[in-house]
Amino acid sequence: xxxxxxxxxxxxxxxxxxxxxxxxxxxxxxxxxxxxxxxxxxxxxxxxxxxxxxxxxxxxxxxxxxxxxxxxxxxxxxxxxxxxxxxxxxxxxxxxxxxxxxxxxxxxxxxxxxxxxxxxxxxxxxxxxxxxxxxxxxxxxxxxxxxxxxxxxxxxxxxxxxxxxxxxxxxxxxxxxxxxxxxxxxxxxxxxxxxxxxxxxx
Numbered sequence: 490x491x492x493x494x495x496x497x498x499x500x501x502x503x504x505x506x507x508x509x510x511x512x513x514x515x516x517x518x519x520x521x522x523x524x525x526x527x528x529x530x531x532x533x534x535x536x537x538x539x540x541x542x543x544x545x546x547x548x549x550x551x552x553x554x555x556x557x558x559x560x561x562x563x564x565x566x567x568x569x570x571x572x573x574x575x576x577x578x579x580x581x582x583x584x585x586x587x588x589x590x591x592x593x594x595x596x597x598x599x600x601x602x603x604x605x606x607x608x609x610x611x612x613x614x615x616x617x618x619x620x621x622x623x624x625x626x627x628x629x630x631x632x633x634x635x636x637x638x639x640x641x642x643x644x645x646x647x648x649x650x651x652x653x654x655x656x657x658x659x660x661x662x663x664x665x666x667x668x669x670x671x672x673x674x675x676x677x678x679x680x681x682x683x684x685x686x687x688x689x690x691x
Contacts, residue, residue: 493541503533511571512570520617521614523613531603533547538595545591547587549587551590555580562574585681585682589602604642608643608669609676609677609680611638619632636669639666640663661687
């Protein structure tokens, strides 16, 4: 489609605008800012789903964005309002999105990408405000309230996009939630890896 450069620019504008706007919230809201930036890829995912952005372009753009975010880590000069020292989650997110879009069928990749962006974003925001309200350090904490938000939103995505029975859709959402919740592997790697394996069941 000849118009894909226009849609790619529009999609990139949403992401860059989110990065710019979250800068004004400051580093005290770094974890919220990361989730807002997660949400900002939704227009790109939907354009990819509609065929407005080819998978090769989406994948390449996500990879470039991952490299762009890796560079400040390597220079030890992170964008402090959303990047955390020694935490490469946003880099893993971009590289994972690149691989998911390139290797998986579009319908399934869209569902997984939306879970990575929306469900993870909702989860992080719920947890942030839960712990902040209770006076705890909100950094790197997980709680069942956030996981509930994850499984509900992931189930909605599954019912909207996946071609499977009700039990399979709910199981998909639940397994991705567990992949996000586990403490051993960064969820920005664990969710796309587990989600890619789950494709074999569809």
